[in-house]
Amino acid sequence: xxxxxxxxxxxxxxxxxxxxxxxxxxxxxxxxxxxxxxxxxxxxxxxxxxxxxxxxxxxxxxxxxxxxxxxxxxxxxxxxxxxxxxxxxxxxxxxxxxxxxxxxxxxxxxxxxxxxxxxxxxxxxxxxxxxxxxxxxxxxxxxxxxxxxxxxxxxxxxxxxxxxxxxxxxxxxxxxxxxxxxxxxxxxxxxxxxxxxxxxxxxxxxxxxxxxxxxxxxxxxxxxx
Amino acid sequence: xxxxxxxxxxxxxxxxxxxxxxxxxxxxxxxxxxxxxxxxxxxxxxxxxxxxxxxxxxxxxxxxxxxxxxxxxxxxxxxxxxxxxxxxxxxxxxxxxxxxxxxxxxxxxxxxxxxxxxxxxxxxxxxxxxxxxxxxxxxxxxxxxxxxxxxxxxxxxxxxxxxxxxxxxxxxxxxxxxxxxxxxxxxxxxxxxxxxxxxxxxxxxxxxxxxxxxxxxxxxxxxxx
DNA sequence: CCATAAATGTCGATT
DNA sequence: AATCGACGTTTATGG
Numbered sequence: 012x013x014x015x016x017x018x019x020x021x022x023x024x025x026x027x028x029x030x031x032x033x034x035x036x037x038x039x040x041x042x043x044x045x046x047x048x049x050x051x052x053x054x055x056x057x058x059x060x061x062x063x064x065x066x067x068x069x070x071x072x073x074x075x076x077x078x079x080x081x082x083x084x085x086x087x088x089x090x091x092x093x094x095x096x097x098x099x100x101x102x103x104x105x106x107x108x109x110x111x112x113x114x115x116x117x118x119x120x121x122x123x124x125x126x127x128x129x130x131x132x133x134x135x136x137x138x139x140x141x142x143x144x145x146x147x148x149x150x151x152x153x154x155x156x157x158x159x160x161x162x163x164x165x166x167x168x169x170x171x172x173x174x175x176x177x178x179x180x181x182x183x184x185x186x187x188x189x190x191x192x193x194x195x196x197x198x199x200x201x202x203x204x205x206x207x208x209x210x211x212x213x214x215x216x217x218x219x220x221x222x223x224x225x226x227x228x229x230x231x232x233x234x235x236x
Numbered sequence: 237x238x239x240x241x242x243x244x245x246x247x248x249x250x251x252x253x254x255x256x257x258x259x260x261x262x263x264x265x266x267x268x269x270x271x272x273x274x275x276x277x278x279x280x281x282x283x284x285x286x287x288x289x290x291x292x293x294x295x296x297x298x299x300x301x302x303x304x305x306x307x308x309x310x311x312x313x314x315x316x317x318x319x320x321x322x323x324x325x326x327x328x329x330x331x332x333x334x335x336x337x338x339x340x341x342x343x344x345x346x347x348x349x350x351x352x353x354x355x356x357x358x359x360x361x362x363x364x365x366x367x368x369x370x371x372x373x374x375x376x377x378x379x380x381x382x383x384x385x386x387x388x389x390x391x392x393x394x395x396x397x398x399x400x401x402x403x404x405x406x407x408x409x410x411x412x413x414x415x416x417x418x419x420x421x422x423x424x425x426x427x428x429x430x431x432x433x434x435x436x437x438x439x440x441x442x443x444x445x446x447x448x449x450x451x452x453x454x455x456x457x458x459x460x461x
Numbered sequence: 462c463c464a465t466a467a468a469t470g471t472c473g474a475t476t
Numbered sequence: 477a478a479t480c481g482a483c484g485t486t487t488a489t490g491g
Contacts, residue, residue, distance in 0.1 A: 012262055012276045014239055016328045026392075026469045030337045035330045037237055037264070042276040050333035051237045051267040055285045056486060058336050060469080062279045088469070099328060103241045108275035109257045111283055113484095147480090167251075167482080171465085175400045176481090205465075251484045281471060285484085313484070342467070372465085392467085396480090401466090428479075 013040040016099035021048055021059045025088030031058055033095060040067065042105070046081050046090060061090040121150055121165050123225040124198060128153055130225065131163060131196050131218050149180050153196075160184070160193040169199030169217065174209045181215075238265040241324035246273055246284045250313030256283055258320060265292065267330070271306050271315060286315045346375050346390050348450040349423060353378055355450065356388060356421050356443050374405045378421075385409070385418040394424030394442070399434045406440075 015038040021031035031048070036058070039047040043063040050058050064084040072078045072093060081090040121140065128135040134156035142152035142162075151163035162184060164177035177195050184193040195215040197206070202217050210217050240263040246256040256273070261283070264272040269290050272282040289309040297303045297318060306315040346365065353360040359381035367377035367387075376388035387409060389402035402420050409418040420440040422431070427442050435442050 012241075012274075014241075014262065014324075016237070016239075016330075023469075028339045029469080032334045034333050035328075036333065037239065037328070037330070039262070039274065041274075041278075045277075045279065047274075047280050049237075049264065049266075049272075051330035052270075052288070052333065053266075054270060054287045054486060055272050055280075055282050056468095056470085057280050058333065060280045062469085062471085063277075099239075099326060101324060101326075103260075103262070103324060105241075105260045105262070105276035108259050108261065108277065108283065112255045114253050172397060172400075172481090175397075203464075248484075254484085279471060281485090287484085287486085311484095338469095397466095430479075 012042060012105050013102045014038075014099065015040070015094070015097060017094045018096040018098070019048070020093040020095065022091045023059050023089070025083070025086060029059060033093075035098065038092065044081075046079075046092075048092070059090060061088065120167065120200070120220070120222060120225075123222075124163070124165060124220065125151060127225060130220060131198055132161070132216075135161060144180055144183050146179060146183060149177075149184070160190045161196055162193050163196045163198055166197075166199040167201075169197060169202030169206045169219075171203065171206045171209055173197060173199065174206050174213065174215060177210075177215060178213050181213075237267060237330050238327045239263075239324065240265070240319070240322060242319045243321040243323070244273075245318040245320065247316045248284050248314070250308070250311060254284060258318075260323065263317065269306075271304075271317075273317070284315060286313065342390060342392050345392065345425070345445070345447060345450075348447075349388070349390060349445065350376060352450060355445060356423055357386070357441075360386060369405055369408050371404060371408060374402075374409070385415045386421055387418050388421045388423055391422075391424040392426075394422060394427030394431045394444075396428065396431045396434055398422060398424070399431050399438065399440060402435075402440060403438050406438075 018033060018035045020033045023029040037049045044065050044067055045063040046061045047057040048059040061081040065081055068080045070078050070080060077094040079092040125137055125140050128137045135153045138152040138154055140151055141148040149162045150165040153161040153163060155161055162180055164173055166173040174197055177197055181193055181195045184190050196218055197210050197215050198218045198220050200220060200222050202219055207217050243258060243260045245258045248254040262274045268288040269292055270288040271286045273284040274282050286306040290306055293305045295303050295305060302319040304317040350362055350365050353362050360378045363377040363379055365376055366373040374387045375390045378386040378388060380386055387405055389398055391398040399422055402422055406418055406420045409415050421443055422435050422440050423443045423445050425445060425447050427444055432442050
């Protein structure tokens with residue numbers, strides 16, 4: 012890992028073209044050759060970058076300024092960095108990273124809801140998780156007290172896309188005489204207004220689920236701090 | 237901007253929980269308090285991070301190890317970094333960045349296609365760009381040689397979402413007696429097979445557009461290098 | 462300020 | 477390798 016702080020100008024040409032006027036920035040060159048140009052604000056996204064696999068070639072422009080040309084290996088994407096004034100330049104041996112362990116995403120929410128289907132509606136019972144259809148798996152297939160099938164789509168954030176997805180499943184499942192009629196439930200920690208409206212128009216019920224309550228907010232073993 | 241290279245352990249708790257075992261990494265602390273933890277590989281996304289607005293508090297753990305606690309201002313997201321061994325620590329004044337200029341995204345593609353509607357189909361003429369409907373603007377509204385309305389949805393990458401979007405517009409527009417019948421064209425630089433199949437099923441025509449050809453690939457003033 | 466759509470999205474899983 | 481869906485998405489844009 013090489014860290015450079017420099018007054019620089021950057022140009023990118025690839026899927027789009029982009030230009031950064033001269034200013035002082037941090038340039039990160041990773042062991043795999045990838046390059047990140049960061050400013051002192053914004054969030055984790057660099058102003059400009061080149062993803063691996065790529066190669067860095069150091070050269071000198073016509074006016075004598077040091078210039079890096081970073082070229083992608085598979086496409087003709089190119090990043091050109093003019094280093095007008097280098098304020099810091101250091102290299103560091105980092106080694107291979109053991110990587111990140113995650114917990115708490117949609118899969119976990121699905122597991123919890125599968126075990127607590129009544130959260131979605133009184134009397135609902137689970138038939139199976141990941142019920143397969145021709146166009147993909149439905150998160151939960153349930154039956155209500157009347158024995159009718161209920162397809163459940165689970166999202167962390169209930170967006171319009173999720174409603175469309177569930178609509179496609181329902182359309183398909185309702186062609187199956189063995190299942191018909193199938194109604195839909197759209198379950199999420201948060202449901203966007205537009206998604207709610209579309210769901211209503213499609214006769215799909217919306218349920219907002221409380222992840223922390225399901226997980227058991229009082230269980231101290233699940234809290235890090 | 238502060239740059240720290242250190243053997244560290246990181247824990248995040250917020251919308252999910254995540255853990256990084258001890259290893260040497262680069263930690264970037266930006267002027268706005270945001271923190272990025274980078275390894276020596278991967279792409280531009282940090283292993284862990286905290287977005288602004290947030291505050292960094294430096295403390296010492298029970299075992300004497302220096303520990304940073306970064307807390308988000310608006311949520312209770314927390315990032316905890318145990319600095320087991322600091323190999324490098326430097327601070328740099330960067331100043332405000334003038335920002336990025338971009339060119340070549342969807343809007344530009346839409347401008348180009350608006351001026352060259354025949355690329356989408358022989359005899360097509362433009363009625364207007366950004367034709368407003370109750371659920372949002374249709375990229376292009378055209379008429380064909382027979383005078384029938386044609387709604388065009390433009391994407392850089394033609395995905396299933398875009399087909400769904402156009403479908404919603406068409407459904408709505410076909411309820412309008414003044415426009416009916418309206419057919420659809422899905423235009424993109426690249427169209428995914430699944431999107432193509434769905435479009436076919438909906439009676440929507442797919443057109444792959446060559447951005448470079450439209451822009452005029454031979455115009456040297458548009459080439460950076 | 463809230464809501465939605467785009468992104469040089471990135472990332473992981475699965476075909 | 478290609479495709480698909482999720483993401484602590486982030487970021488820009490319009491109401």
